[in-house]
Amino acid sequence: MVKNDINVIIEKEDLAEKIVKLVIYNPQIALNAKAGQFVIIRVDPKGERIPLTIADSDKKAGSITLISMTIGKTTTLVEKMREGESITDVLGPLGKCSEIERFGHVVCIGGGLGIAPVFPILKEIKNAGNTVTTIIGARNEKLLILEEEMKACSDNFFICTDDGSKGFKGFVSMKLKELITASLNGTGNFPRPDRVIAIGPTLMMKSVCDVTRQYDIKTIVSLNSIMIDGTGMCGTCRVEVGTETKFACVDGPEFDGHLVNFNLLLARQNYFCEEEQLSMEEYKKENHTGACKLDL
Amino acid sequence: MKKEKTPMPEQQPQERIKNFNEVALGYNEEQAIEEAERCLQCKVPKCTEGCPVEIDIKSFIKLITRKDFSSALEKIREKNSLPAICGRVCPQEDQCEKKCILGIRNEPVAIGRLERFVADWNDKNKNDPGSSKKSDDSLENAFAELERIHDGNGNKNLNINVQKLQKKARIAVVGSGPAGLTCAGELAKMGYGITIFEALHESGGVLVYGIPEFRLPKSILKKEVEFVKNLGVEIITNALVGNTYTLEDLFGAGYKAIFIATGAGLPYFMGIPGENLNGVYSANEFLTRNNLMKAYLFPEYDTPIKKVKNFAVVGAGNVAMDSARTAKRLGAEKVYLIYRRTEKEMPARIEEIEHAKQEGIIFHILSNPVEIIGEDSFVEKVRCIRMELGEPDSSGRRSPVPVPGSEFEIEAQAIIMAIGQGPNPLLLKKIPGLGLTRKGNIIADEKTCRTNIKGIFAAGDIVSGAATVILAMGGGKKAAISINDYINSGIW
Structure with a gap:
């Protein structure tokens, strides 16, 4: 039994190589968290x-779920971190929540770790009565996360991997381009998207925006500055959106992707x-790993 | 009697630019007594009139001459919960010391230095009236009772018990900067149950993220915060009111009034080309990295800062001086300070300007940046234009006018924008109908600190715009009195 102190890790799960899911006890954040928001x-x-x-987030259990990819210290x-340990500081929920409306046909795209933040938005979008097409992608099959959860909430579901180990x-x-082209040609029963929501590596979001710009499909991205x-x-x-400088933490993290200066974001x-x-x-x-000792 | 203030022992400039230790070392007992004896003990002291929290200055100075340093601290604490901080960062030259009669012909009494001495002496000798809680018997009993109930980790349980125990209401304070800490301390002394909600992971607001270690050691701040906690104030960190707790959450939890003291935390930029290049920081970012996150100790601490060759700081207030002097301590070869008017108009304290000069900060006065130039998204130089002073503007200062064709460039790999801070709109936007000024500050009554919304009070920089620690404290104090009136009368 895990004692429920504030910020204690109730549950920890390895989702993929170097991607962990942490369920953290923090009822106050759980109470006010909405899709699209983040914590520090x-x-x-x-x-x-x-x-x-x-x-x-789970208001009843008083918990929030975070997904972290190991890239630095x-x-x-x-x-x-292990179950039962507490995270020193958790501040949130931060940022604006996602715009959830009945848009019609919404394509939700998650790339790599970006699949995690798409999930709560996807659920809300679906609940709001939209037709939802989901595309998730990763470098390879092993790095795909939340596949079943995403699929369950989607009307159409596609997987992409860079190496082709699974799906496209x-x-x-x-x-996305293939699907839009098909919808315009009238091939298949895939209606033209009314909105695209894309979250993932900056280059991925940039590429998605390059595609949707051609067809003038409003595209929302979530920036990880x-x-x-x-x-x-x-x-x-700070990020440049159109002609304005915005703060991703309070003005975002979601912005109209067609207006975002992605090159600046990448540089920063x-x-x-x-x-x-x-x-x-x-x-x-400072922390010789087990592997080091084996090398000896 | 000596005409001049007893000199303040300081770290020498060549030494101190290599460390983050405090620059001013403080008086010893002899120096303090010598300085205290300069005080004329005026029958009608003007100095107290100049103090935003009305400290009985002449009395605490008299106690110093009698070597009764602990009573001197008690005397200050009657009006000021944060003497070690105010003794260090108050602009005394514009307040108490400005009014000192000695100052007409000679130098005024060094009131700030004496205040600091008293606080430091008592801390060193562990003789703080706050920690012994001997000020009020009934309160002391209440605290003892609280401590029995408080098992050391249950903040939430504590709240409920406070409610049962305390006859007076619970008040929520938003922000743990100078205004918030002062208001909380004053209300706690009156017997209210106080919770301070702080968004950052440490308490102190601008005192912890803004003012550098070499001007206000964080250990001093910690002790002053402890003092306020010892008065029975609960501080919840990582709590962003408006997000973590909505105002409805707070009123719903039984708080009878909310005091907003969220400060001036929104950084301003100039709006010139190149301002988003890598290496351009707001002063808030630069100082927060170094002060709150201790980036100057990277990689021991995880938050990084680039230790580049040259820094340029834009602005000439205390924040600009703090930024420039911090940059110097990071090992910069050259640190430039760019200001569009002359030294006479600089808003920083004279002491800070002097310290900056001693440390080799290069002043480019009558200069204003027009463009920041970089390569591969990294800053390389800042293009400035020369200015000359024209007619006085609304602030009474002569307004700077650009001299056509006088552009020049300064080579720097980091630029720090220290041109002022505004009110952070995050919480304010979430209070429907809250009256705001055109600049976005809260409109609050000057005497009562009441906003236009029932039960909500505000003071400090969020009302006045960026000002000083002591003015914010004065605001916090007024708010406490006004909140007490409101709770007692129930009339808005």
């Missing part, structure tokens, strides 16, 4: 603050690349 966490007294999307620390071989943007406070105080997360995301690598190397030096 800190996992160590000397740790940094990183944003993670709320992949699910902080996410390595997240991966190593290629990027989600290519699959670097953040510190997450409350609009520091401006680290990579600003601390060297430092992030250094941080990881230092961490490895």
Whole structure:
């Protein structure tokens, strides 16, 4: 039995290689969380603050679900946490919630870790009476997450992998283009999308927007900029949307993808690349892994 | 009697730019007594008039001359819950010391330094009236009772018990900066059950994210926050009111009034080309990385900062000086400060300007950035234009006018925008009908701190716009008195 202290990890599950799901006890966040929002966490007294999307929330159980992909030191620390341990700090729910309306036919696209944040939006979109087509993609089959959950809420469901290990071989943007083309030709029973929601790596969202722009289909993306406070105080997360500078943490994270300056976003995301690598190397030096010992 | 203030011992500039330790080291007992003896003990002291929280200055100074330092602290604490902080960061030259009679012909009494001395001496000698709680017997009993109930981890249970125990109402305070801490402390002393909701993971607001270690050591802040907690105030961190807790949640949970003290946390940018390049920070970001997240200790701490060759800071307020001096301590070769008027118009405290100069900050006055230039999305230089002073503007300062054709470039790999902060609209937008100024500050009555919505009070920078720690504290204090009136009368 796990004791329910605030921010304690009630449940932990490995979803795929380097992708973990954490169910965290925090009734206050669960009470007010809506689809599309995120939290900022800190996992160590000397740790940094990183944003993670709320992949699910359960008001009754007082819990929220976070999904983290291991890429640097902080996410390595997240991966190593065990059930029963508490996360030092969890702040949320942050950001604006998704715009949920009856749009008609909505295509929900999730790439890699981006599948996680699409899931709660997908559910809401479906509940609002939309026809939902879902496309999820990853580099390979092993990295696909939430496949069954997503499929269950979708009218049409497609999988893409870069290496073709499952489903369509290629990027989600290519699959989308194929589907839109088919809808315009009247081949198959696939109506023209009224809206696309795409969440995933920045390059993926950019590619999706490049496709939908040609057909003038409104496309919503969720931006994963670097953040510190997450409350609009520091401006680290600023992005250009149309002619305006916006803060992803409070004005977003969702924006009209056709207006987002993705090149700027990519550049800003990579600003601390060297430092992030250094941080990881230092961490490895301090924590000789089991593999190291085996090498001896 | 000496004409000048007893000098403040300081770390030498060449030394201090290599560390983040406090610059001003503080008086010892002899120096404090020597300075205290300069006080004329005026029959009608002007200094107290200059103090936003009306500290009985002459009395605490008298107690210093008698070497009764613990009573001196009690005297200050009657009016001010955060003396170690105010002694350090208050602009005394514009307040108490400005009114000091000695100041007419000579230098005024160094009231700020004495206030700091008293706080530090008592801390060193563990003789703080706050921690011993000897101020009020009935309150002391209530605290003892509370401590019995409080098992050390159950905040929620505590709330319920507070309600049963306390005769007075529960009040929610939003923000743990100077205004929030002061209001909470004052209301707790009156017997209210107070919860402070703080969005960040640490308490203190601008004192923890904004003001650098070398000007206000975080250990000092921690102790002052502890003092407020010892008065019975509960602080919940990671709690963003408006998001984590809605106002309905708070009123629904039984809070009878809400005090909004969310400060001036929204960074302003200039709106010039290149401002989103890598290496352009708001002062808030730069200072938060270093102060709250301790990026200057990276990689021991995980939050990074780029230690580039040259920094340029735009602006000339205290925040700009803090940013420039922090940049210097990161090991920068050159740190430039770009300001569109002259040194005379700089809003920063004279002491901060002097400290910055001593530390080798290069001032580019009568200059204004027009474009930030970079390559491969990284900042390389900032293009500025020379300015000259024209007619006085609405602030009474002569307004700067660009000199055509006078552009020049400054090479810097990081630019810090310290041109001011506005009110963070996050919570305010979620209170339907809340009266706001054109700039987005809350409209609150100057005397009562009441907003146009029943039960909601506001003070500090969120009302006044970015000002000083002590003014925010003065606002917090007024709000506490007004909240007490409202709870007692029930009349809005």
